[in-house]
Amino acid sequence: MRAELVMVGTELLLGEVLDTNSQWLASKLAEIGVHLYFKSTVGDNPDRLALVLTQALERSDAVIISGGLGPTDDDVTRRVVASVVNRPLVYSEEAERHVRQYFQHTERPMPERVLRQAWLPEGTTPIPNPRGTALGIWLETEGKLLVALPGVPSELKAMAEEYVLPRLVGREGARITHSRVLHFCGIGESSLEELVDDLIREQSNPTIAPYASLGEARLRLTAHAGSISEAQAKIEPLEREIRRRAGHLLYGADGCTLEQAVGDLLVAQDATLATVESCTGGLLAHRLTNVPGSSRYMLQGWVTYSNESKMTEVGVPRELIDRHGAVSAEVAEAMALGACRCAGSTYALSTTGIAGPGGGTDKKPVGLVYIALAGPDKSVEVVKCNFPGNRLDFKTRATTAALNLLRLRLLQK
Amino acid sequence: MRAELVMVGTELLLGEVLDTNSQWLASKLAEIGVHLYFKSTVGDNPDRLALVLTQALERSDAVIISGGLGPTDDDVTRRVVASVVNRPLVYSEEAERHVRQYFQHTERPMPERVLRQAWLPEGTTPIPNPRGTALGIWLETEGKLLVALPGVPSELKAMAEEYVLPRLVGREGARITHSRVLHFCGIGESSLEELVDDLIREQSNPTIAPYASLGEARLRLTAHAGSISEAQAKIEPLEREIRRRAGHLLYGADGCTLEQAVGDLLVAQDATLATVESCTGGLLAHRLTNVPGSSRYMLQGWVTYSNESKMTEVGVPRELIDRHGAVSAEVAEAMALGACRCAGSTYALSTTGIAGPGGGTDKKPVGLVYIALAGPDKSVEVVKCNFPGNRLDFKTRATTAALNLLRLRLLQK
Missing domain, CATH: 3.90.950.20 (CinA-like)
Structure with a gap:
């Protein structure tokens, strides 16, 4: 599957916001073996977004959009998607229920305009949003898949992890990329690299990449394989050797803080x-x-x-x-x-x-x-x-x- | 001037590296009034880079490329640029001198392959690189401007600030973009937009854009003008009116938390x-x-x-x-x-x-x-x-x- 990311937001083209969503999405897609060939960033401009989406749907199997799903006038993604795939916007009762429940839960009055978010392109399967009002779009059209998620990072991540990525895994039978991150404290990046220098030079699969930030250091071990378990089997002996060398300098792996x-x-x-x-x-x-x-x-x-x-x-x-x-x-x-x-x-x-x-x-x-x-x-x-x-x-x-x-x-x- | 950024690097599409160059370039271009309409990210793949560059040269006046100028096999920018603008690569004595001087200065032996970086598309004005070996490309072709800079952030920033941005200011009627951000608490994004709905509809310069995150909301007022002070003068009455309406909902401006x-x-x-x-x-x-x-x-x-x-x-x-x-x-x-x-x-x-x-x-x-x-x-x-x-x-x-x-x-x- 060839995928493409489209990041929507004038703030991104003005350089006012650092786009961390696309890095996160890219790494997740790599993990499940979805090949990302292009990423485009475009402002809150209907014509230019339509241009980018049309081209993306021509050259890729799956297009994942981030941003432009909010309730304000400059949130153009819903109507541009509808026009590009040539379908009307239809009112989703499910989306309305979601928005109303969200405001009931937070015990705040609901401005009428947030219900704009209930207008979705015909044929859309709404993607649940546990963290906000905007539902996402999952739309299959002429053999292509179009997904749209809100640009708010916490919402995008929750929706991608809980809904989008599991469904993409099911569609794909490809080679996957699997990473394991080892966390260290009490050693600098350079010393850590020295500690595993020979391993870095020897290895091509898995690869070893060092990182550092504010008193902590990390090694990312990345393997390419036919399955997660095969990748894990490649990583395991390498991790064991690194743990042996690092001793108590290593405090955890992956999401462990x-x-x-x-x-x-x-x-x-x-x-x-x-x-x-x-x-x-x-x-x-x-x-x-x-x-x-x-x-x-x-x-x-x-x-x-x-x-x-x-x-x-x-x-x-x-x-x-x-x-x-x-x-x-x-x-x-x-x-x-x-x-x-x-x-x-x-x-x-x-x-x-x-x-x-x-x-x-x-x-x-x-x-x-x-x-x-x-x-x-x-x-x-x-x-x-x-x-x-x-x-x-x-x-x-x-x-x-x-x-x-x-x-x-x-x-x- | 309509500009477009093209970020080159497979690591960007794998999510292994967070792209901070494009945010930095985008904000600098906005400051000097160069309009950025698109940003594309593509891997170290000659065909796909050629596709993206061809399209970018069609729809934009200036294309700024980051990455792919190094000495290794997967650094494809020099030859793809040459092929897209239909010019041969020619050996630049100036570039060779630069590379040799760089290694003399750092007192390290020079691997022969770094001299690959001296092959530049015919007609290129090499952009000096005070921090590394790869010279940049400044190439004018059929009324379009094509600029290529290394992807290493410190090199890219130094070369853009010292060479590229000053020359872009000179080409452009020097219209600048200036923003002021107003911060609100105690009001959601939708209600905030309702509060200034008529102002948003009336205004084109300055523009007003609402944002929200975790209990706070912001309005960004952006003016295009001939100078910072002229832009500030445009923003001032609008800010005064918004402050009048928002009262205590507004807590500060710009960097104020x-x-x-x-x-x-x-x-x-x-x-x-x-x-x-x-x-x-x-x-x-x-x-x-x-x-x-x-x-x-x-x-x-x-x-x-x-x-x-x-x-x-x-x-x-x-x-x-x-x-x-x-x-x-x-x-x-x-x-x-x-x-x-x-x-x-x-x-x-x-x-x-x-x-x-x-x-x-x-x-x-x-x-x-x-x-x-x-x-x-x-x-x-x-x-x-x-x-x-x-x-x-x-x-x-x-x-x-x-x-x-x-x-x-x-x-x-």
Whole structure:
């Protein structure tokens, strides 16, 4: 099957929005062996969209459109699709029901114009949208398949994963591409590449590609094969060898996040956690609680932004702050020990540092952070780091370092 | 001038690489008033690239290609361009000199194959590349302009900024495109469009385009003009009218975030804030502390994930939780009042709800959240919301609603 993507939206041609949908769709199509030969991007302009769609339907077996399905005047995809395949727009009761239910659920008044979204090209099988009002379009016409999904990434992904991709797998009997991503923390991209240099040079199927972002690194192992299980069998020995070399630097595979890996270890050890954050301002607790079921181990967190709150909430002695400053190894330790004691948790993580852009000095520059981990028997360890980047990069790197400190501690048990 | 982008690279169609070049080029072209009508992405395949280039030269005045200029076998751009414009490849001494100098400078041995990059279509003006070996192509043919740049982002950007964009400005009557983005909270995309429906219909320059994401909405006002100041003068009266209609629904413009708008109001009123979060798990504090200088008003936060911590940290009475459940208006109120009292802050925000995917019941489904705001004189208000989406969407929407509740309260002062 030869597929083609058509991304609709003037904002894409003005460069105001980075198109991440098409990369995501492309990688998913590659996984199931659907060959993507072209991708076109066009504005919210009916004539030019019609031109692109007509050509796409001529040269490809399947055309997947993203965007232009909303309720506003510049959402042109529904009527252009109808005109290109030469069918009328018909009113879908099913789509109307969906829109009304969506507004009932959110308990907001429904503007009449959202019902525009119930007009779909004749012959359309509406694609359910669990996250928004716009239903997608699944339309088979003259041996070609035309699919349209909303441009909102969370809606597009949910609809593609739950509806479109499974149905495309069924149509295709081809060679598939299967990837497995291994996640590492505590090693840079270059060192990781060195670790597997010989494997990269030896291999052509699977291939190995390294990536890095803000304190974490990844290897993507990609195999081409006749089936998923055949691809997995190609990847498995390679993964085993990489795991042998990487040891505890590797924390998980595929969709596993660092906070998920930490959570799994806490659950396995029946341990609980508290956090007390200064410079990371809640991001550490936010990441930990992004994991479904995290209430099993995450007891509570403090964001002790003021010095006062470091004292009142987790009992940091005033003289410690006076003598060493709030950004110091001593205060980080006292915060973690205090959090452990106050929350009655097995472990506690603390952060104190200078997120910037202001507030740095020669001795304590922007990017400096102390991270402490308190554990059973009042044990405590503290690490000092310096992170580059802007405020959000800093918070991300500092929380990653904190999570990894806990992960390594849990692995020693 | 009507321009078109052609992005070359099989890795783009496999979804292995996120294409950031085209967004960057698109925004730069918009700034100098070059209209981008189409963008096509195609793999390292000579036939399909030829097809796309032929069509692009037919329908556009300028075609800008990214990628496929390297020294390897799958770098096909040079020869496909030559064949499409029907000219031979000729060896460029200038290009050879550039490549040799590059390797001398980097003190690395030069593989012979890099000299392939010296073969350029006849009539090409080579575009200097300060960062790499591949020279770009600037070729005028039958009234059309064809430009090719390497796909490496740092090379592409340097060559576009130093060579291509200045020359495009010179060709064009130098009309620029300037946008201003207005941010709204507390109104959906459809209702926002209704609010400015007549303005959208009346206007062609500036244009008005609505967008939405996770509880916030935006209007982009875009003007074409001879200069930035002329464009601003066109946008100004329109913005004034929209602000008049939207009132407090509008919270800021351009790069302003909701948490920044809230922070500005807190600073202006010399007020302080505390947060106590259950279901949002620290995201509210994280967003507030993403604003540089937020330590001026953000005193502290609690993540009271367990019932126990709601009682010990901010004094929620146990019988309140027993009677109404932790997810209730009563507990949300008690959390906010307790946080205000314990932190000694002017205001406090609380959240308690069911982020899912588990934990929902018929009476208290996933997506339910109570948000409370406590203020001076022990005043407290509470709102109940139901949010669709996954765990992270839910947390984002709930924190947006909380921030907006505080913003509206501060505006009433």
